[in-house]
Amino acid sequence: MADYLSPGVYVEEFDSGAQPLEGVSTSTAGFIGLAQRGPTCGLPLLVTSPADFHRTFGSYLSESAFGSYRFLSYAVEQFFTNGGSRCYVMRVAPSDAKPASNEGRVSEALSIAAKNPGQWGNLVNVTLSPASKAKTQIYEVTDKRYRVKNATGFYAGDVVSFNDGSGELQWNRIVSVQDNVIELAEALEGDVVDTALLPSKVLATSEFTLQVVFADELEVFEKVSLNPEAPTYVDKVAGRSNLVDVRALTATTDSEAPFATVTGETEGRVSFVLSGGSDGSVENLAASDFIGEDRGPGRRTGIQAFIDNDVVSIMAIPGVTDANVQLSLVAHCENLGSRFAILDIPREKTKVADVLTHRDLFDSSYAALYNPWLSVFDPLDKRNIFVPPSGTMAGIYSRSDTTRGVQKAPANEVLRGVVGLDVQYNKGEQDILNPAGVNLIRSFTGQGIRVWGARTVSSNGLWKYINVRRLFIFLEESIKTGTNWVVFEPNNDQLWARVQRTIDAFLTRVWRAGALMGNSPSEAFYIDIGRTTMTQDDIDNGRLICVIGVAPVKPAEFVIFRITQKTGTE
Known part of the structure; x- marks a missing residue:
């Protein structure tokens, strides 16, 4: 209770009514799969459009190199085509994938490697050029201490050059900076004082500019140094890069400029392309790569990375039908209790008996199975290809939630951007598959291609409908968050x-x-x-x-x- 010690009027606020409780979002999807580029460890990245996905994770993958593991980009595109508004993506890479890095003279002083593994790094171009962030004239000399006009931009440990006006440069290193007094490691030779309005004798710092280019992305880190004490230290400044990891392997010297230390050159520009990047081979992919490792907060991989994300409510691993991976995804959704898994059936399993064999692996109200695969246009090969339905269905879930609400079953909805089906199932075949919990996608004359099922893979009759389970997820998460x-x-x-x-x-x-x-x-x-x-x-x-x-x-x-x-x- 507040203390009232002096006479006066006191105004206080207090809560007397109920706290407003806002419903949580149910339309945010989470995808896991192979991509051309992008981080393979840490937090899943937010994607708000197909263009946003391609900027972060690269373009489409080829069928010859990645086979049935190449469908992440198509799934994300289908998600947005069918009404999705935002999703989180986690990249998976084969164990033998390698990031590109620099070689030759520069690599002895500066390690530059692509931010993440993949052949994309072999197209990263790096350019180094000499630069200077500050210069000033000297007013007074006391042994190795020099009073200058302006010491802004000079830091202890910086390499500096003194130009006496003749073009001859003296190299030195700063020991300390206090006010406008700079102490150097060695005394400068000759007459260094210049009080003219336009000085010809100048003391200047020595740095270099690092430029990184990949496709239409350009990053420029101006006037970076090899001085760990300076705010322009290359490791600190280039740490903001989305393309490369940069690490200095040597420190400043008294005898030469950082540009010369790194490149072996004294002037001009030095350009090179990173090399050695590899996408790895799909033969080295295992279920454990998709399941991921729990290395602690912010360092998890695969499915485990989504433990750190409490926004996603729909999960899919497009085209990956390995039973170990799918069961791990279902277990992840059940353990968290806040998300729903959309599962694909192997494309080769089209007969009713084969489909039922795969369906019998699951018994959960937190997952749904869809079949068959869908025909969509492939911008890479300029032809129609068959893709798994999970990405499209995630978009329909999102669209239905937005337009009708989570209580509406995501069924009897038209699939956008889909031109055909891998298999045309009839009513008799659906009479067998629907009660078993396999949701079919069918084509109806004059009505387009539609989702024609809304069941989970649960054997519990209370939870056999997708919308019932997702409604309870919505209620539980909303109440938990709002209270x-x-x-x-x-x-x-x-x-x-x-x-x-x-x-x-x-x-x-x-x-x-x-x-x-x-x-x-x-x-x-x-x-x-x-x-x-x-x-x-x-x-x-x-x-x-x-x-x-x-x-x-x-x-x-x-x-x-x-x-x-x-x-x-x-």
Whole structure:
């Protein structure tokens, strides 16, 4: 309670009503797969358009080199074509993939390597040129200490050159800088004082400019040095690069410029191309590359990298149908409880019996299977190719969530950008596959190509529909995120009432949006909190227990019209 010590009027604010609870997004996808370039370790990167993906992860991969592992770029493009707005992408690379690096004279002093593995690094061009960030004239000399006009830009450890006006340069190194007094390692020779308005004798720093070019990307790091104490140290400045990793292997010397130390040249420009980059071979890919490693926060790979991401709600590994990988993805979604997996079926498994064999590997309400593969245009080969449906379906999930809401089953939706199907299934075949939890994509005369199934791969009848599971993910994550303010509040009747009002207002809004059954909120949900849900032992141990029941809407999967003949006597 505040202290009131002197007379006066005090105005205070306090919260008396329910905290507003906002629903979380359910339309953000997460993709994992092979790409031309991009980081293979760390946090998944946000992508907001196909162009954004190509800027970060490169172009399409060739079928001859990558085979069935090349579909990430097509899946992301299909995701945006079908209504997706944002996704996170994590790249996977074969174990024998290598980053390109520099060779020759420069590599002895400066290590420059492509930011991540791949042949793309062999196209990175690097140019070095001499530069200077600061120069000044000398006013006064005291032994090795020189009072200058302006010491801004001069740092201890910097290599400097003194030009006496004749073109002859004396090289030296700064020991210390204080105010406008610079102390050098060695005394300069001759008369160095110049007080003229336009001086001919100049003391200047010596650096070099690093320019990196890849395709239409240009990065310029101006006036960098080999002095670890300077803010222009090449390791610090070039650390911002999206193309290369730069590391100095040598320090400054008193006898020559950093440009000469690095290149062996005293003037001009030195250009070279990185080499040795390799995409690796698909033969060296294993399920463990996609499953990833848990190396700690910010250093995870593959599926494990998405542990650090709490935004994604839809997951897919396009075209990768290895059972170990898919089961790991499903387990990831189940463990976190906040995302849903979209799985592909191997393209060669088209017969009903073969499809069922693959489907029998799974039993989860956090995953759905789709078949067959889809025909889309390939900008790389300038022809139609077949791609896995997971990327397209992720886009449809996102589109349906945005236009109708997560309670709407992502089915009976038209597939955009799809010109054909790998297999045309008929009603009889779907009569077998649909009850088993395999969602087919079918072509209907005059209605285009549509998703014609909305089931999970769960054997539990309560969770057989995709929209029911995703609705509960939405409710659970929204309530969890929106009630963080409750933690460490006094666990009493006032708090219970506030929590009930908060959740009641949120669920009423969800019911009005058509996500819950019932003609009134009381029919759609109930909230129970207080002495009926908590014992004194719960309260003593810091537990607040709130029981919530909701009645989700189910899709009208089977529409039945019963028609009979009406006779005149009836």
